[in-house]
Amino acid sequence: MGNITIRKANERDADEINALINNVFHGEQDIPIELIPIPSKMTPQWWCAEENGGILGTIALYREKNEWHLGRFAVSPEKRNSHIGSCLLKKAVQEIFSSDIQEVYCEARDTTVHIMEKIGGKTTGKTVPFFKGTVTPMVLSKDAFREL
Numbered sequence: 001m002g003n004i005t006i007r008k009a010n011e012r013d014a015d016e017i018n019a020l021i022n023n024v025f026h027g028e029q030d031i032p033i034e035l036i037p038i039p040s041k042m043t044p045q046w047w048c049a050e051e052n053g054g055i056l057g058t059i060a061l062y063r064e065k066n067e068w069h070l071g072r073f074a075v076s077p078e079k080r081n082s083h084i085g086s087c088l089l090k091k092a093v094q095e096i097f098s099s100d101i102q103e104v105y106c107e108a109r110d111t112t113v114h115i116m117e118k119i120g121g122k123t124t125g126k127t128v129p130f131f132k133g134t135v136t137p138m139v140l141s142k143d144a145f146r147e148l
Contacts, residue, residue: 006088042064044062047059047088049084060073085112097145105124107130108121108137113136120140120145124138124139125137
């Protein structure tokens, strides 16, 4: 993966993360721009993949209806298929499960379903249409998590 750092994001990363997720979710998937931000009441925590000072990927953990969710998982188009997403997800999940969180939920696009299954995630419902594409509800528990 070269000289890529995967780390917890900070406030200085916010503009670049927002640009990336808006490009991926609004620009590529036609998700309305107003649905993209995670409200602060959901206490989002962000991780990012960085190379030479630029953000290549991101993922967030947030609380919704007494459950922890992973979302806003995005990798720059030019860096896809380079395992950055897998490494980013794995690092975030390792840190999440090092706390008292026992399971995380997500609504995964096809690519994310495959990554989640490799690390122990399970499908919890039917795949449904979602803007351009589909999403599949999934859960990953601390006990099932497999580090690759």
